[in-house]
Amino acid sequence: MKLLPLAPEDAGSREAFGRFLAACREQARARGRPQLASITLEASHLDPLAVLESIYEPGELHFYCEQRSSDFAVAGAEAVVRFDPEGESRFAHARAFIEETLENTIAIGDLSLPFGGPHFFATFGFFGSPKRRSAFPSATVFVPRWQVAGREGRFSAVANLLVEPDADLEAIAAKVWRAREKFSAFDYSRAQSEPVRGAAAFAVTEVGDGPDFRRRVEAALGLIEAGAFEKIVLARAVDAVAPSALHPLGVLNALRQRFPECYAFSAGNGHGQSFIGATPERLVRVIDGTLATEALAGSAPRGRTAAEDARFASELLRSEKDRREQRLVLDSVLRRLRALGIEAAAEGPARIKRMQNVQHIHTPVRGAMPDGMHILDAVSALHPTPAVGGTPREAACAHIPTLEPFERGLYAGPLGWVDPQGGGEFVVGIRSALVDGDRARLYAGAGIVAGSEPEREFRETELKFRAVLDALREVEAGDSAGGER
Secondary structure (H helix, E strand, O other), rough: OOOOOOOOHOEEEHHHHHHHHHHHHHHHHHHHOOOOEEEEEEEEOOOOOHHHHHOOOOOOOEEEEHHHHOOEEEEEEEEEEEEOOOOOOOHHHHHHHHHHHHHEEEEEEEOOOOOOOOEEEEEEOOOOOOOOOOOOOHHHHHHHEEEEEEEOEEEEEEEEEEOOOOOOOHHHHHHHHHHHHHHHOOOHOOOOOOOOOOOOOEEEEEEEOOOOOOHHHHHHHHHHHOOOOEEEEEEEEEEEEEOOOOOOHHHHHHHHHHHOOOOOOOOOEEOEEEEEEEEOEEEEEOOOEEEEEEEEEEEEEEEOOOHHHHHHHHHHOOOHHHHHHHHHHHHHHHHHHHHEEEEEEOOOHHHHHHHHEEEEEEEEEEEEOOOOOOHHHHHHHHOOOOOOEEEEEHHHHHHHHHHHOOOOOOOEEEEEEEEEOOOOEEEOOOEEEEEEEEEEEEEEEEEEEEEOHHHHHHHHHHHHHHHHHHHHHHHHHHHHEEEEE
């Protein structure tokens, strides 16, 4: 990527943008292919979700992610470049696409701003080659036309566009200028003022025919006893049908209010369907050559009192079954990173990570990335972790389609972004739902190991379903700004 200097006094100059676009067109002519032009400007206070609401179109791709407890949020809409790789090599193909695109990118602006420069938003399905039809491709990587973001009190607005060798620079400059005026100081009075509503009354039905979840857990335990694998994660899916159409961003707003410690996310496929959720699990983050990930497994409810909450946490930490499950995840993460040449280490002993309605056993992991390694190399190595797939990975994942009567799609897959420096962040798409018109398909899974009890695993999935179902009902009640309960 070529970064052109932009003097502070030129930040508000239309002439400077014109010169920049002329340089892009000149490079497009020299290389005989379009160039990606990226313009980053600092903005006054923005709420990226409010901006996304104002430009949301069901027929366009979008991506949103926020973690309120870390004070960051990013939104991108409309694809200026897009790639949908398939198969088990989709991570490598996505990296090649990103690197080729950056070789044909020219940028101006302050890339030290939060999410400065062109970002590649990506969604990867759980499986590279799905067995059944899915609402999303097995992978999508795109650069948005419009991107807004904030982190710790600083905000950026980014416009990305393709400049063809024969581009009409005046028309492009006019479009960018209008966007600059809109996003540099966003006018919320023109945005949607009425709350985006869902529906309080739902008809909820289990997805799939054949044996119920408990019987499928029993079948998995039989395979574990036979030595097929040590652990497998089995999921349930339920369809919640509302009397009227649901708006995914309304549900997302309720989720981000309820679960500030989670990553609230939404990805739109450009055909009116959105995959949304509030996940507690980060797959990997890379900043300045340092990789951070985690081992998360085992579940217990939150207590109604401090004493009950502490008792549940203590029982979880003492549970031989849950500690063994979490150790399988940690050992797998460390082993896969070592195979990449990353000497990562656990940061302290296992601890409790508390969410609004559930708590888990958690161990942070950190390591240095070797030179030349890309975040998607780490994503490819880590996905799926035993927390969402099983162990050994290949054996467990081969059995998932035979034990689950639905296609996972993006459920438990990696979702995130790659920055211009090859870093970024990916989360695991759990505690999630696919919103499609008046229907929301909710997903929840449980880790099955020797000693698992089918009824207890069923109750664990019920607990996880409740997070998204309560958010759906809360939106209709009109109190999604009410925060945690």
